[in-house]
Amino acid sequence: MSGTVRQEGSYAIVCLGGEIDLHSSPEARKLILGCLQEGKPTLVDLSGVAYIDSSGVASLVEGFQLARQRQLDFGLVGVSPAALNVLKLARLDKVFPIYASVQEGVASAK
Amino acid sequence: MTERGTLANLKPTDLPAPPQEAIGIVRACARSDITSKRLAEIVTHSAVLTAELLRIVNSAFFGFRAKATSAAHAVTLLGQRALRNLALCVAMRDALRPDAIPGLDMSMYWEQALRRAVAARCLSRVTRLNSEDCFTAGLLQDFGLLVMLYIDQDRASEWRRLAEADPDERYALEQSLFQTTHDHVGAALAAAWELPPELRQVMAGHHSLRDTDTAETLELCTLAQCADWMAAVFSAADKRPVIRRCQQLLHAHFGLTPEQGNDLLEEVAQGLSAAGAAMGMSVGAQITLADVLREANLQLVEDNLSYQELTWRLEQALAERDRIAAELNRELELAREVQRSLMPRDSDGDSNARAGIHGVNTSARELSGDFYDYFPTRNGQIHFCIADVAGKGMNAALLMAKVSSLFRCLAKNVADPAALLAMLNREIVETSVRGMFVTMIGGRYDPQTGQVWLANAGHLPALYLPDMGPVQEIPADAPPLGVLAEAQFVTQELNLNAGVLYFYTDGLIEARLPSGEELGIAGLKELLRKHAGVPASLRARRLLEAVRDAEIHDDLTLLMIDSHARF
Numbered sequence: 001m002s003g004t005v006r007q008e009g010s011y012a013i014v015c016l017g018g019e020i021d022l023h024s025s026p027e028a029r030k031l032i033l034g035c036l037q038e039g040k041p042t043l044v045d046l047s048g049v050a051y052i053d054s055s056g057v058a059s060l061v062e063g064f065q066l067a068r069q070r071q072l073d074f075g076l077v078g079v080s081p082a083a084l085n086v087l088k089l090a091r092l093d094k095v096f097p098i099y100a101s102v103q104e105g106v107a108s109a110k
Numbered sequence: 111m112t113e114r115g116t117l118a119n120l121k122p123t124d125l126p127a128p129p130q131e132a133i134g135i136v137r138a139c140a141r142s143d144i145t146s147k148r149l150a151e152i153v154t155h156s157a158v159l160t161a162e163l164l165r166i167v168n169s170a171f172f173g174f175r176a177k178a179t180s181a182a183h184a185v186t187l188l189g190q191r192a193l194r195n196l197a198l199c200v201a202m203r204d205a206l207r208p209d210a211i212p213g214l215d216m217s218m219y220w221e222q223a224l225r226r227a228v229a230a231r232c233l234s235r236v237t238r239l240n241s242e243d244c245f246t247a248g249l250l251q252d253f254g255l256l257v258m259l260y261i262d263q264d265r266a267s268e269w270r271r272l273a274e275a276d277p278d279e280r281y282a283l284e285q286s287l288f289q290t291t292h293d294h295v296g297a298a299l300a301a302a303w304e305l306p307p308e309l310r311q312v313m314a315g316h317h318s319l320r321d322t323d324t325a326e327t328l329e330l331c332t333l334a335q336c337a338d339w340m341a342a343v344f345s346a347a348d349k350r351p352v353i354r355r356c357q358q359l360l361h362a363h364f365g366l367t368p369e370q371g372n373d374l375l376e377e378v379a380q381g382l383s384a385a386g387a388a389m390g391m392s393v394g395a396q397i398t399l400a401d402v403l404r405e406a407n408l409q410l411v412e413d414n415l416s417y418q419e420l421t422w423r424l425e426q427a428l429a430e431r432d433r434i435a436a437e438l439n440r441e442l443e444l445a446r447e448v449q450r451s452l453m454p455r456d457s458d459g460d461s462n463a464r465a466g467i468h469g470v471n472t473s474a475r476e477l478s479g480d481f482y483d484y485f486p487t488r489n490g491q492i493h494f495c496i497a498d499v500a501g502k503g504m505n506a507a508l509l510m511a512k513v514s515s516l517f518r519c520l521a522k523n524v525a526d527p528a529a530l531l532a533m534l535n536r537e538i539v540e541t542s543v544r545g546m547f548v549t550m551i552g553g554r555y556d557p558q559t560g561q562v563w564l565a566n567a568g569h570l571p572a573l574y575l576p577d578m579g580p581v582q583e584i585p586a587d588a589p590p591l592g593v594l595a596e597a598q599f600v601t602q603e604l605n606l607n608a609g610v611l612y613f614y615t616d617g618l619i620e621a622r623l624p625s626g627e628e629l630g631i632a633g634l635k636e637l638l639r640k641h642a643g644v645p646a647s648l649r650a651r652r653l654l655e656a657v658r659d660a661e662i663h664d665d666l667t668l669l670m671i672d673s674h675a676r677f
Contacts, residue, residue, distance in 0.1 A: 022502055029544070054479075054500035054547075054616070061500075061593050062545025090549055090568035091586045095594055 002048070003031045011073075011106055012040040017048030020056030029059040036066050036074070043105045047078030052086055064096060073097075077105045117261055117290045120298050124261055126210070128303045131156040132201030139194035140306065149193065150182035160184075162200050162390065163193070169388030171381065172242075194306070195246040199227075199389065202250050211259050213266035219256055220391045221382075222273060222345060223249050228385045229378045230337035236364050239330060247312045247330055248337045249389075254296025254313065258288050261295075274347040276355070277338045281317055293317050332363050343375055343402055350406040375399050445477055449507055452514045453481055465492055465557040466675030470650040471667040479506030480615045480667040481514050485521075490558065493521040496613040496669045497550035498569065500590075505546065513538065513548050513591070527552045527565040528599040531591065535567065535599070538592035547592035551613055560606040560673045565599045567591050570616060573635060575642065576609035581635050606673035610646075612638060613669040621657035621666070629657060646672040 001024035002017040012035035020028050035042040044060065046052075060076065067074030075097035079087065087093045099105035138144050138152055153160055160181045167178045167187055178184040185193055208216045230248025234241040259266055265287055272280055284291045297314035299305075305313075308327045316334035339356040346352045356375075360366040366374070376399045386393030453471060469482045479499035486492050495517050499506040516534055524530040531552050538548060551572055553564030566572065568590030571583040588599045604611075614634065621629045629637070637656060644652050650668050657666070 025501075054498070054549075055502070058500040058545040058547060060545070061547055064593070065542060065545060089570060089586065091589045092568065092593070095589045095597075 001027060003027055005031055005035060007040075008043075008102055009106060010041060011102075012038070012042045013045055013077075013102055014042060015045040015048070017050075019051040020049060020059070021051065021053045022055045025053075025055040025059045028056060029062060032059060032063040033066060036063060036070060036072055039070070039072065041073035042067065043073075043075050043077050043099070043102060045077050045102065046083045047080055049080045049083045052083045057086065057090070057092065060096065061092075075099055075105050075108075077102050117258055117288050117295065120261075120290075120295065122298075122302045125257060125299050125302050126205050126260060129201045129204050131159055132197045132204070133303065135159070135197040136194050136201065136306070137304070139190050139197070144190070146185050146190075147182070149190070150180075150185045153181040153185060153193075159197070159200065163188075163196060165390065166196050166200075166388050169384070171384040171388035191240065192242045195242045198246055198305070198309070199249055202253055203389070203391070206256060206260060211256075211263055211266050213263070214259055214269055216256075217392050218269070218273065221386070221393055222341060223252060224385055224389060224391055224393065225341040225344060225378065225382055226251065226334075226337045228381045229340035229374070230333055232374050232377045232381065233333050233337055233340070233360075233364070236366065237329060237333060239326065239333065243308070243330065244333055244337075247309065247316075247334045250309060251312055251316050251334045251338070252292050252296070254292030254294070254299060255284070257295050257299055258284070258290070258292060262288055273345060276342045276346045276348075276352045277317070277335075291317070336360055336363060340375060340378060343399075344379065344397060348409070349402055350409045353402070353406055372399065372403075375402075442477065445504070445507060446473070449478060449481075449511065452483070452511060454484055465555070466646060466672035467492060467494060467555070467670070468646060468650045468672070469496075469667070469669040470654055471665065472654060473665045477503060477507035478665040478667075479503075479510055480617065480665040481510050482613070482667055482669045483514055483517060484669070485518070487521075487525075487554070490556075492555045492557065493517075493553070494555060494613075494669065494671070495550060495552040496569065496615065496667060497548050498615040498665075498667070500545075500547050500549075502665075505543070509538075509546055509548065513550070517552065521552075525554065526601055527554060527563050528601040531565045531567050531588070531599045532597070535591040535597055536595055539595040542592050547590040549586070549590045555606075555671055557675070562604050562606060562611060562671065563601050564604075565601050567597075567599060568593075570614060570619065571631070573612045573614075573631075573638065574604065574606070574609055575612065575635075575638055576607065578608075581638075583631075606671065609673055610638075610642075611671045611673075615665060615667040617666040618654075618657065618668060623657075646670070646675060 001020050004015045006013050014031045014035060016028055032042060032044060042063065044063065064074050077099045078101060079098055084093065099108055135152055138149060153163060163181065163184045164178055166172060167174055167184045174187050176187060178187050188196065203220065206216065227245045227248035230244040231241050234244035268287055272283060275283055281291055293314055293316065297310065300310035300313045308330060311327050312331050312334050315331045316338065319328065319331055319335065336359050339352065339359055342352050343349060343356055357368045357371050360371040379396060379399050382396055383393050454469065467484050469484065471478065471480055471482065479502050482496040484492055484494035497513055499510045513534065516537055520530050520533055524533065531550065549569040550567045551564055551569045553562055555562050566584060566586040567588045568586045571585040574582040574584065584602060589597050619629050619631055619634050623629055623633065637653060641649055641653055650670055653668055654666050
């Protein structure tokens with residue numbers, strides 16, 4: 001898995017790529033929670049994700065729950081077909097705000 | 111830096127002046143037309159040199175057959191080459207007065223040089239080289255160091271460190287102290303003093319064996335290098351690596367065994383004081399080779415002791431690790447046992463089996479995040495559920511235990527699957543840890559009518575295979591439990607007229623086929639069709655066995671309700 005964080009205005013953009021599984025999901029979790037704990041609205045870019053398992057989805061869920069608790073914007077952007085399929089099967093596509101791009105995410109969230 | 115000049119930019123005037131009388135003899139010996147008579151006349155000019163030569167020639171160390179009584183006799187006995195060599199040795203020895211370098215006892219330097227000379231002479235026996243040439247090379251090869259200390263006198267206090275270093279260490283130490291090394295300075299001096307060519311090459315090349323004029327000179331350089339290491343066996347602070355290196359060099363260059371090498375070293379130790387007497391050099395108390403080896407062995411024993419200590423600690427750490435691993439395995443096995451007890455045993459002939467409900471679970475690890483359950487209600491209906499906890503391992507297993515207990519408990523009072531899942535959901539959200547969620551299908555089945563009520567919270571679609579007609583998917587219509595407190599769940603209703611309803615977890619559809627592809631939902635449908643004829647009581651296990659050939663990465667769970675059992 002690859003994971004980077006960048007800043008876009010007030011938003012933190014966590015960009016995840018590759019395979020997010022039992023081994024790599026703790027790293028994804030750390031990146032996402034780190035941004036939210038700093039009080040930043042956060043968008044997670046999943047455009048480069050080839051595979052995500054339930055532990056990876058749990059990291060997104062935890063981010064989603066923490067954001068709600070702290071009343072911060074949280075959403076997923078550019079969700080890859082592989083990741084979208086997993087989210088759709090579990091009806092999580094109805095839970096996470098999902099945007100086509102970072103620009104759209106920042107604009108819609110406001 | 112001293113007023114004498116800098117070593118980095120060495121000028122001939124910085125060097126000590128050559129002792130003219132001895133150098134005169136060296137130059138005379140180089141002439142092809144010189145006669146012994148003329149040489150004797152030159153030697154006789156210097157009373158000091160005459161006395162020196164007579165002492166050397168008559169010494170036990172050099173062991174000439176006859177005793178010389180005059181300069182002329184000595185010249186005849188020695189021959190031109192040996193005369194030149196001995197004159198050189200005396201010249202160099204006297205080039206610097208004993209007090210030329212304040213703070214340095216010159217005799218300590220010469221004792222080391224003499225040890226190299228004796229070693230070189232001993233070693234010459236296994237070569238075709240002239241023994242006096244070798245002695246001279248050994249004595250003078252490191253003369254550059256003395257010149258360096260003479261020019262940079264502030265460094266005289268470093269003598270002990272230099273003396274106790276092995277040849278490689280000493281070379282590196284020189285570089286850091288003087289920014290140059292004794293072979294470079296030695297070469298400059300040899301050129302300035304017009305020393306014989308082979309000696310110049312030895313002084314310049316005994317550390318980095320390079321191209322020389324002749325094979326013989328190269329052999330002399332190699333021998334000088336070995337002699338340096340042989341001498342270091344007695345002088346280095348850390349003797350064990352020096353002995354090993356010495357043995358390696360003697361074997362590599364001269365084919366000597368360690369025993370032959372030790373014999374030579376013994377000879378060096380014993381020959382040193384005789385050589386000192388011959389050369390008029392004072393030699394301090396010497397340690398024998400036996401002392402050296404004993405000291406080296408003591409170091410070896412010390413090293414071995416610390417090695418044994420290390421081994422012992424490693425063994426302890428490994429034993430501790432094994433003990434903890436065994437304990438953990440026992441704990442895991444107990445946990446697995448409890449977990450198995452949470453799932454119904456699929457024994458043929460019980461009331462559930464008669465009702466057509468079968469389930470099977472195999473775990474890829476000790477603990478599973480999957481589970482299924484079914485049990486009868488008071489009115490003859492059956493509650494069932496299948497669930498998959500996100501993640502794996504102990505935390506998933508603990509959440510699974512909680513969810514399965516809650517399901518059993520709540521189902522006794524809450525008939526509607528959607529209402530039941532909503533209650534479960536709120537419980538899990540309240541105590542949510544690390545975003546862990548549970549996908550679940552919970553429902554009720556009436557074996558009398560074939561009616562099924564179920565709710566799907568984020569779980570993979572249930573598959574209904576009617577005897578006639580296409581497979582029907584019942585997908586999730588709500589998110590998994592534990593994500594959203596306010597999630598809405600919907601009870602779906604269907605009637606199993608004649609067919610089988612299947613529930614499964616992702617381990618099954620992610621199982622790899624021999625082709626390397628994932629089974630997938632489409633592949634599962636095909637597999638279910640293929641096994642439709644297998645008796646219901648065996649089918650669940652057969653289906654798992656069909657994908658078991660493939661490598662299992664996950665837990666596999668399958669639950670089925672077969673309406674045919676009603677008939």
